[in-house]
Amino acid sequence: MISIFRRPASSPPPRRLTLDILRYNPAEPERAPTLQAFTIDEAEGMTLFIALNEIRAHQDPSLQFDFVCRAGICGSCAMLVDGRPALACRTLTRDLNSHITLAPLPFFELIGDLSVNTGQWMRGTAERLQTWIHAVDRVSIDEIEAPMAPELAEAIYELDRCIECGCCIAACGTAQMRPDFVGAVGLNKIARFRLDPRDQRSDEDFYELIGDDSGVFGCMSLLGCHDVCPKQLSLQTQIAFLRRKMARLGFD
Amino acid sequence: MSHSIDYTAPQPLRPSLPPDAAALPTAHPPSSVRPSRWPARLDLLQSLSGLLLALFLIAHMAFVSTILISPQAFYTVARFFEGAWLLGRPYPVLVSLVAASIMALLMLHAWLAMRKFPAGFRQYRAFIAHKNRLQHGDTSLWWLQVWTGFLLFFLASIHLYDMLSQPELIGPYASADRVWSGGLWPLYLLLLFSVELHGGIGLYRLAVKWGLFGGKTRARLHLARHAFSAFFITLGLVTLLAYIDLGREHAPRAGERYQPPSTSASHHH
Numbered sequence: 001m002i003s004i005f006r007r008p009a010s011s012p013p014p015r016r017l018t019l020d021i022l023r024y025n026p027a028e029p030e031r032a033p034t035l036q037a038f039t040i041d042e043a044e045g046m047t048l049f050i051a052l053n054e055i056r057a058h059q060d061p062s063l064q065f066d067f068v069c070r071a072g073i074c075g076s077c078a079m080l081v082d083g084r085p086a087l088a089c090r091t092l093t094r095d096l097n098s099h100i101t102l103a104p105l106p107f108f109e110l111i112g113d114l115s116v117n118t119g120q121w122m123r124g125t126a127e128r129l130q131t132w133i134h135a136v137d138r139v140s141i142d143e144i145e146a147p148m149a150p151e152l153a154e155a156i157y158e159l160d161r162c163i164e165c166g167c168c169i170a171a172c173g174t175a176q177m178r179p180d181f182v183g184a185v186g187l188n189k190i191a192r193f194r195l196d197p198r199d200q201r202s203d204e205d206f207y208e209l210i211g212d213d214s215g216v217f218g219c220m221s222l223l224g225c226h227d228v229c230p231k232q233l234s235l236q237t238q239i240a241f242l243r244r245k246m247a248r249l250g251f252d
Numbered sequence: 253m254s255h256s257i258d259y260t261a262p263q264p265l266r267p268s269l270p271p272d273a274a275a276l277p278t279a280h281p282p283s284s285v286r287p288s289r290w291p292a293r294l295d296l297l298q299s300l301s302g303l304l305l306a307l308f309l310i311a312h313m314a315f316v317s318t319i320l321i322s323p324q325a326f327y328t329v330a331r332f333f334e335g336a337w338l339l340g341r342p343y344p345v346l347v348s349l350v351a352a353s354i355m356a357l358l359m360l361h362a363w364l365a366m367r368k369f370p371a372g373f374r375q376y377r378a379f380i381a382h383k384n385r386l387q388h389g390d391t392s393l394w395w396l397q398v399w400t401g402f403l404l405f406f407l408a409s410i411h412l413y414d415m416l417s418q419p420e421l422i423g424p425y426a427s428a429d430r431v432w433s434g435g436l437w438p439l440y441l442l443l444l445f446s447v448e449l450h451g452g453i454g455l456y457r458l459a460v461k462w463g464l465f466g467g468k469t470r471a472r473l474h475l476a477r478h479a480f481s482a483f484f485i486t487l488g489l490v491t492l493l494a495y496i497d498l499g500r501e502h503a504p505r506a507g508e509r510y511q512p513p514s515t516s517a518s519h520h521h
Contacts, residue, residue, distance in 0.1 A: 080385070083385040083386055083387060084386060084387070084388075106382070106385075171386060171388070173379055173382055173383065173386075173391050173394065176378045176379060176381075176382040177370055177375040177378050177379050178375070207287060207292075208287050211287055211291055211292060212287070212288075212291040213291055213367070215291075217291045217292065217294075217295040219461075220368055220394060220457075221390075221457050221460050221461040222388075222390050222391045222394050223390045223460065223470075224386060224388050224390070224391050227388060227390075236460060236463070236470075237463060237466075240460070240461060240462055240463025241463060243295070243461065243462060243463075244462060244463065246292055247292045247295060247296045248292075249289065249292055250289045250290075250291075250292025250293040250295075250296060251289075251292075251293070
């Protein structure tokens with residue numbers, strides 16, 4: 001039968017969700033980290049971001065977590081959802097069990113509860129890897145810019161979709177062991193600027209930035225980054241590509 | 253209701269390079285401060301030594317498993333590597349040379365791969381906590397690779413030294429006696445599982461690390477990895493059983509060498 005003529009099934013009662021949230025405030029070190037359980041009724045299309053706001057509004061105003069855009073663009077609400085890094089605003093509760101454990105991203109400085117300071121680490125990495133256009137030629141603002149092939153612009157844009165949420169670093173086994181590792185976010189940025197014709201750095205220059213064990217050769221290809229990236233960036237391909245390019249320099 | 257969760261304490265922030273150090277226009281640095289090329293070479297060498305060992309592993313299993321065809325088939329293969337067909341008479345030292353090269357390759361690979369092992373308690377604990385928290389296939393596989401690799405330092409060395417020091421004792425009866433009467437079958441059993449798992453995971457990781465088959469082939473590579481390990485562990489087990497069988501049968505005459513039927517009359521000593 002055509003399904004539109006069927007009587008809509010009476011909607012089942014909403015699930016009761018239990019969220020175990022790791023509570024810890026570094027400003028109060030005398031209080032040990034604990035998991036606090038909150039229960040709420042699941043709503044249609046509920047994301048973890050909505051659930052957390054509901055808890056903060058109605059149950060515990062002291063709960064700390066970050067968000068800005070609610071649409072997977074700002075990268076603020078990354079956290080461990082049942083142990084796996086993910087964006088709270090892009091995680092639907094219907095894809096999870098009714099019992100959910102939330103913890104802050106490891107590796108980064110903890111601000112409190114689910115809130116971490118990814119920004120400071122990201123900035124340090126950007127400075128260390130010099131992730132901006134390096135041009136020697138002077139740009140004349142009176143002339144028309146050199147055109148860029150649409151395919152190239154697309155390819156650069158694809159890598160520029162990174163939102164620096166920190167999920168790849170939190171999912172990286174190498175970074176957990178060796179905190180000086182630049183991680184997928186850093187390598188992806190190098191790949192992005194390497195692609196950009198306005199950046200006049202050579203592979204020689206990039207080798208100086210990532211040609212050692214805290215750079216591309218430190219990557220052990222565990223691919224946690226690739227598998228958790230909320231923007232589905234093809235990090236495996238980018239890192240393998242950089243590895244081939246940088247390894248080549250070992251023999252010239 | 254309380255649930256345990258592995259929580260790693262926040263890391264202290266690292267100092268980063270001052271931005272002004274980087275803002276200079278990018279001319280090539282003078283060659284005296286050129287960054288070392290060794291990280292690149294060592295990385296490639298680690299992969300290459302692993303690949304060569306894996307290829308040797310495949311060939312080795314093909315030769316050893318000829319015992320499943322017949323003792324005569326294995327005898328022919330063993331004598332082939334002593335070079336009598338080329339040099340007029342058998343030189344077991346050729347086998348020693350191969351064993352020594354593989355030993356050297358193994359040491360090189362172990363030295364290079366060891367750099368990736370967790371160093372010290374902090375790294376060790378950090379990785380275990382991460383692995384248990386993430387529940388991610390490729391991350392857990394690496395742990396298996398670390399431990400099988402660690403076991404291979406010892407298991408493979410014992411076997412290689414055996415081949416290096418007694419190259420003439422390779423043959424249907426000599427090998428079967430070593431396995432059974434010599435009591436080495438537990439070593440071979442452990443070695444078989446370690447090396448086939450380690451080799452299978454290693455080949456898979458080579459492919460994803462260097463992007464050998466493009467970016468979207470991971471599921472198929474995993475399938476190939478399973479097939480590799482399953483095939484060679486099965487073949488290895490059947491082969492080991494054949495040697496155990498032959499060794500038990502031959503135990504009363506342990507030490508006596510195999511004589512090929514055609515030449516047994518003329519070459520008897």
